[in-house]
Amino acid sequence: MERVTLNGTDLNVSRVCLGCWQFNNDKTTINWESQSMQQSKAIVDRCFEVGINFFDTAQGYAGSEEVLGECLQGRRKDAIVATKYGFGKGTEPYTAEDIDKTVTTALTKLQTDYIDLLQIHFPCFIKDAAETITELKRQVSLGRIRYYGVSNFGPKNLHTYLDAGLAPVSNQMGYNLLWRSVEFDVQPICKDKGIGILAYSPLQQGLLSGRYEKLEDLPEGRRRGKLFASQGLARHGQDGCEAEVFEAVRNIKSICKRENLDMAKASLAWVLQQEAVPVAIVGARTPEQVTENSQIIKLTHAVVKELSDATEKVKQKVGRSLDQWVHPDRCE
Template identity: 25%
Template sequence: MEHRPVGSSGLTTSALGLGTLHWGADTDEHEAGEILEVFLDAGGTTVDTTAGIGAGEEVLGALVGSTVPREALTIVAKAGVDGELSSPRVDVSRGRLMASLDRSLRRLGTDHVDLWLVQAWSPHVPLAETLSALQWAQRTGRARYVGVSNYSGWQTARAATLEPDLVATSVEWSLVARGPEREVEPAALALGLGVLAWSPLGRGVLTGKYRVGTPADSRAAAAHLSSFVSPHLTSGARRVVEAVVTAADGLGCSPQALALAWLLDKDVVASAVTGPRTAAQLRGALPALDVELPEQIVGVLDEVSDPLAR
């Protein structure tokens, strides 16, 4: 698997990152261990965790040392949001962030994370206070690198101006969520930040699984995840999915491989963080690393998804 620099920093990530948001709930520890083994065998290193939502940190912590040595992983951790996906609570105060990181380290069974991200912007806490927690994390060795997540373009620029050690930003980005191209992408390029793109498969819709209904074992059918998927079950997104399926058929690859390849073609993307619930789903995504998209196909995909980039 290709390993990419994160912006202009010395940190590198695997082109595909492994999300753990559903570990411990929709994915049990046994399945998570198999997913991690498949990921490592493919050359992956970057594992993305989220404090306060789900049990991904605990499950990963149980696997580190038994399934994989700590030094084989690039662990990305986040703080500042907790609760349910449908109604998250944001607290990016210095004290809350510091306490959250220490809890994350205990759950992960390590003394440091490779990249620590503030997961959300808040108008209720001074930005300088939030960033001071990132400075503390680096100064004490708890985090090797720091960044932000889910910031708009101007918020990213403001944060990087106040804290020049930022190396990354993490945003949702896919063929059905092209909003980052308006401001975040140019801001990241100008500031030397790498982008970790989450939900690169459009919360699952770009696999094509929802074309003729809602599978019983899908996220959209789960009560605790249906509201997470529904924003991308629109007529506009359906047109994009049909174009992806048609192009994938023509190229002889899966829709998910094509959708991931489209995103990985973007220079600013350091890692596309996908969250498979099973090892089989991960195996279906790995061929994206070998897909080369003709310019004509990229042009068609860009055109049909253009309204979602505005």
């Protein structure tokens, strides 16, 4: 597995990061069926076997920090662990005291004495910019976190907090062939400032795996985003762009078939070949999926462009909306 050092850090990470939001210790969620501790441990075991050393979790992923902490026992030094704060107080912003308490809780759950990368889950969790920056720097000075980053920060918030002195090493954003809104404004800022985009949902919850060719094929729990019309579990109030999405999926599948490429591998490779994207965050239900996701391929420039062209209609329909689930946009 290829590794890269995140800009401004000494974190040498695998280009594929395991997203751990499905680590729920047998608790069913809207998007995922229950996953046992044994399943999660087998997935982490496979990560180490194939060279994945980067793991992403969050305070808001119920049970995930505890499960990951248990799975990393005896090999914490071989892992790079990222977590996020936010949602522990609902949608309330965090004071310095809240951040400190959250770090303490995360360290306990993860069974470790340091966090490699602490991220602010959404801009709405900042109560005061100066206070937040001071507290994050204090946590670094104490050795409780090594670096800090942000997540879901759009251009407005990036400019606001960068101007206030925030110095994130990364910005975790949803980015894939069907969700390219970061390309309008976020990607240029991150490239200019040396902030790595950690691309989550690079396979758009399985839509880019090639398994689903029409809306009826897709489990309802995976139709909550703005790519789909607001109904059922989707409460964002937007019209969606289902026709454009499934046309794009069929076109991507056709390109991959012609080029003899696995669609999921090609979609993942496309993300990793975009500017300012050192890492893609991918979840897994089985060790076999970890193995598949670890086999990064290299696309020709011609195929990268063709795949981009195939999803241009979706990109234009989505526009600058960065928040896949909520309207008004929480990212901005």
